[in-house]
Amino acid sequence: MSTIKYILGSFGDPDEMMHGIDKLQENNIAIYDVFTPMPIHGIEAKLGVPPSRLPIVAFLCGLLGFTLGFSLLYYTMVYDWPMNIGGKPAFAMPNFVPVTFEVTILITALGMVSVFFFRNHLFPGRAPRVMDFRATNDRFVIAIDAQENTDHTKIESLLKEAGAIDVLHNERKYVSYE
Known part of the structure; x- marks a missing residue:
């Protein structure tokens, strides 16, 4: 079994990231989460996030x-x-x-x-949970669960077609600053 937990598609433009979300959803690929450096209008509805309680x-x-x-x-x-x-x-x-x-x-x-x-697990002394450090600066990242979606080459090609700059394979759930 592969040690890859997540496939991360890194985009430089929010419109390309939204196009990537559409492409992945058209091919029935479940998206784990999306990380952006700024709020994007309508992304919650597109990902199917339930309203806040x-x-x-x-x-x-x-x-x-x-x-x-x-x-x-x-x-x-x-x-x-x-x-x-x-x-x-x-x-x-x-x-x-x-x-x-x-x-x-x-x-x-x-x-x-x-x-x-x-x-949000923001307790004092806790290290932040970040999948890709560039998502806090200038990149838009789509995270796909690699254990659930086994066709990694198809996911990579879909992300590249949508305009992904990088496609990374993450072996850990989160990266800490330490």
């Missing part, structure tokens, strides 16, 4: 923040230390709005950042 996480974090903020105010102003200030009731809703809103925003922002770092 980050809005659901944001809603849940916001709900948690709202609950914590409102509970803190209710406990301190109504239950634990009720005060009569200017004849107003202890449970006056307009007084609760600013603090509850700010705590909701704070918990949502911190939760989203935490989930982003966790989901």
